[in-house]
Structure formats: structure tokens, C-alpha cells
Amino acid sequence: MNDYCLVCDNHLKRELTWTSFIFPTIHSPICSICEAKLQLITGERCRICSRSLATLNKKFVQADVCLDCVRWEQDPHWNHCLKQNISLYHYNEFLKEIMALFKFRGDYILAEIFAQSLSRQLKKLSFDLIMAIPLSDERLKERGFNQAEALARMAGRETKAYLKRIHTEKQSKKTRDERLKQKQIFQFQGNSAEIKGKNIVLIDDIYTTGVTLRQAAQVLQQAGAKEIQAITLARG
Incomplete structure (x- = not known):
């Protein structure tokens, strides 16, 4: 201890x-x-992305969905690929400091901070498989570990690796528009019969624009997965 x-x-x-x-x-x-x-997200939140609705003007909300997610769902290329993302915390300055230590300075043990909260949330969901959003081979070599996989393991969960990530510039260095316009960065790997009709939970650290999760979800859906949800530590 x-x-x-x-x-x-x-x-x-x-x-x-x-x-x-x-x-x-x-x-x-x-x-x-x-x-x-650490500020847990409480109160009314977007049903799809977990954005706190209390911080938004009512004109940016339709029922219980923020306008960003309304636009995603109105786009025939993206609608219905991601059922929901559940974020646990607000991405405040304190959490930013922790994530910088965790992701970029290699403090793997910091994943333990979130193990209990993540474990509790996973127990509330119904699913068949858990997948951590992968890093590219180059980024994995640079960091030494995949932060999303570390989170799942600290929560006592095994992940499946059916996604391969194409190496690109760091997401943190891209603007919002650049992220929204990025090409597909994931490829399916393995036997698609193993995920056909399965409900999948994706694990990642931060939901910012939602592009990364939707791209991953889309690839899995095209490979035969039934429903994709996600849990992220923070809603940026």
C-alpha cells in the first residue's frame, strides 16, 4: 500500500x-x-458526449443533446456510430497537470487514481468487449505505454486489440478544425467474426471534439460490431 x-x-x-x-x-x-x-461531472449532461449542459446557453442545446452532437447525428457519415461517451471528470487545470505527468512524462502509476471511478462506471454498463483506443507504434515506442490501456488495466479489466492506429501528428498539437477534418486514423485488425454483433466499450483519456472515438467506432461498426459506447476520464 x-x-x-x-x-x-x-x-x-x-x-x-x-x-x-x-x-x-x-x-x-x-x-x-x-x-x-478533481471535479466529477454531475447534473445535466449531454446524453451523447457528457458535456455539462449547465454551462451552455439554451440555444446550444436541443432536449438533452448539445448542438455539437446534434450536428454529428445529422451527418449521414457519422450518425449512430457512437451511442454515447461517458466522461467522469471536468478537464480542469488540476486534471491537466495530472494528465501531463501521466501521458507525457510516463508516470504509469497515476492511472491508479482513476481506477475506482472507472471500475464503478464500467459495472453500470452492459457490453461484451473492452477496447483501449490504441497509440500508433511510433507513439507507443515514444511513451512506453498506452495510457488508455493503463487505465483499463488499473480498473482490473482486460482489453482487446482489434484496432491499429496510423501514425499522425499529436492530437494535442492540432486545432479543433484540423481534428474535425482529419482522415481516418484507424484500421481493423484481426478476425471480424469475433466482434460481429458484439457491444463494445472504448476507453480513452479525454473527449475533446469526439473525432477519435467516432473514427474508432466507425471502423468497428463496419467490421460488424453492434453498438459502441465509450468511457473517457475527462470532457475537454
């Missing part, structure tokens, strides 16, 4: 009682101060 906060390195105070000794509980790997800086 780690006795120090994974973010600020302060000592974690654990109260040991006879009850906790006999019935061990799973403790958060970060301190209460850091825990409070």
Missing part, C-alpha cells in the same frame, strides 16, 4: 480500526486535498 499521495507526495493518513483490519477497504491513492481538486 502506498503511504504517500501520488500527486503531491504528502503522507496519507489512514485510520486503522478493528473493522478496517477485518474488512479492508480500498483507499484513494491521493490525499483529500488533491481528491477535492
